[in-house]
Amino acid sequence: MRETHIALIREGKVPVDSRVTLTPDQAVEVQKQYPHLKVYCQRSERRCFTDAQYEEAGIPLVDDVSHCDIMLGVKEVPIPELLSNKTYLFFSHTIKKQPYNRELLQQILEKNIRLIDYEKLTNGKGNRIVAFGRFAGIVGAYNGLYTFGQKMKLFNIRRAKDCYDLEDLKTEYAKIKLPPVKIAVTGAGRVAKGAMEVLNGVGIRKVSPQEYLNTSFDEAVYTQLMVTDYNIKKGGGSFRRQEFFNHPEQFEPGFLPYTKHTDLFIAGAFWDHRAPVLFQREDMLTDNFRIKVIADITCDIEGSIPSTKQPSTIEQPVYDYNPEQDTVVEEPYANNKFVSVMAIDNLPSELPRDASRSFGENLIKHVFPNLLGEDDGMIARATIADKGKLTEPYLYLQDYVAGR
Template sequence: MSEIRVALIREEKIPADRRVALTPKQAAEVQVKFPHVKVICQSSKVRCFTDEQYCTQGIEVAEDISNCGILLGVKEVPIPKLINDKTYLFFSHTIKKQSYNRKLLQQIIEKNIRLIDYERLTNKKGNRIVAFGRFAGIVGAYNGLYTYGKKYNLYHIRRAKDCYDLEDVKTEYSKIKLPPIKIALTGAGRVANGAMEVLNGIGIRKVTPQEYLEEKFDEPVYAQLFVTDYNVKKGGGSFTRKEFFNHPEEFEPGFLPYTKVTDLFIAGAFWDHRAPVLFHREDMLKKGFQIKAIADITCDIEGSIPSTKRPSTIDKPVYDYNPETDEVVEEPYSSENYVSVMAIDNLPSELPRDASHSFGENLIQYVLPNLFGEDDGMINRATIANKGQLTGPYLYLKDYVSGIDV
């Protein structure tokens, strides 16, 4: 069997991301598990694991990776860095026709690149295989509590990015002293579960959505909200999750009652652009709208949450939103009338060691056997472009690529 050369590429999207698809030990493990595979690590001064750590594990470190056929990244590859005729794996953020990555997909097709999107790697039941969702949820919830504490000068905790790892973050939990506020968390997947790890770890009590809406508490509480809790079928009738996910356009928003009792909102649910938004800017101007801090883990720009006007960054995690003018106020915590928004779009990069290790484990166990050997369909399902054209499942992106939908 001929040798397969795989490169761990340097993350060069700005702002910098410190994650990697395989840790040094995992890269060495790959070469043992797949003897016909050689892993090359592209030199990086940003990555959370140093070049020396890869060298120590017997992994070659190089600047030039053009002799590798498969290139593993994390975030989108800057267009000037794309190499013709290669196989790339990274999160492309194109499958929802994101306008800011239209040119990226256009160039991938033009350069005859085979693009395999991590987000589309699923098993035969349709469940995602690799994701950073758990750590997005952990860091997102922690940052939400950081934001709320800063806004009301309640406590001071280190940022997750300033902690060595998750265990170090947990040493900050005891400093978080909240009044009897209500925290709404949307979602039922990895992101929401990660967020609940933090809320439960701090000792915040979970209550039912009904209790959350109807009762008062003398301690901080949170409610996990599912799509059935905040969407309503148009014209009435029974609600089925299957129908909602297949035809979200047939539903209307039912989140407004929660906005009247929520102090901190943590958004952790996937949002389909066909689905109802959670609330509108006009709703934020109405009497009784109580939310003053939002941790938008989903970070859908101009999506289900009107205050998420742009991503925030790890260096500047929070901005204020003025619903009166529908504008971002760069200086956070500047007015009681503003909503403070945390919308970092690469949250797991604040805990890059833990996030990379978890990601690499799943990559080795589930994905690489299909990538380097016989594919059971997983790789094909995740291949967006190949041989200069979109693949069958992604032909719906044709207008997006051509620019017709602009």
């Protein structure tokens, strides 16, 4: 059998991501499982696992990866670094027709690259196989609490990025002391579960949406909101989940009641651009809009949350939003009338070691058997481009690629 060469490519997108797809130990492990496989590590100064750690594990360090067949990255590969006639796996952020990545997909087709998008790797039931969602939720909720503590001058905790790993971050929980505030979390997937993992760890009690809206508490509480809790069928009628997912445009927003009771909002639910927005800028100007901090883990720019005007960064995690002028105020906590927004778009990078280790485990267990052996359909479903063309499931991107 011909030897297959895999490259762990350096991350070139700015800001640079420190996550990896395989840790040094995992790179060794996968070669033991697949004797015909050889893993190479492209040199990088920004990984959470150093070049020296890969070298000590016996993984060759290289600058040139053109001899490799499969390129494993995390974020989008800069266009000048794309190599023709290769297989790439990374989060391409093209499937929603993101304008900023149109040229990336154009060049992938031009260079005859097979693009496999992690976001579309699913099992037979449609459930995602590999994701950083849990750690996005963990860091997002933690950052939300950090922001709330800073804004309200309640407590000081270390930034997640300054903690070595998740266990180290958990040592900060005891410092978080909250008055009787209310926290709303949207979503039911990995992100929301990660967020609730933190809230539970801090000792904040979970209550039902009904209790949340109708009861006063003498302690901090949180509620988890599903799509059924904040979307209403137009014209009345019962809420059918599948109908909502198929035709979200047939629903109207029902989130406003929660804005009157929420101090910290943690947004962890996927949002379809056809679905209702959660609230409008005008709603934020009313006297009964109570939200002081929004931790927007989804980071949908100009999406369901009007204050998410731009992403924040790990270096500058928070900005204020002035709803009167619909503008961003770069210096946070400047005015109590403003809403403080945490909208970092690469949250798992603040706990890169844990996030990378979990990601690599799922790659080895679920993806490599299909990628390196017989595909049960998983790889085909996630292949956006091949042989210079969009694959059939992604033909809807043709107008996007053409710039129409």
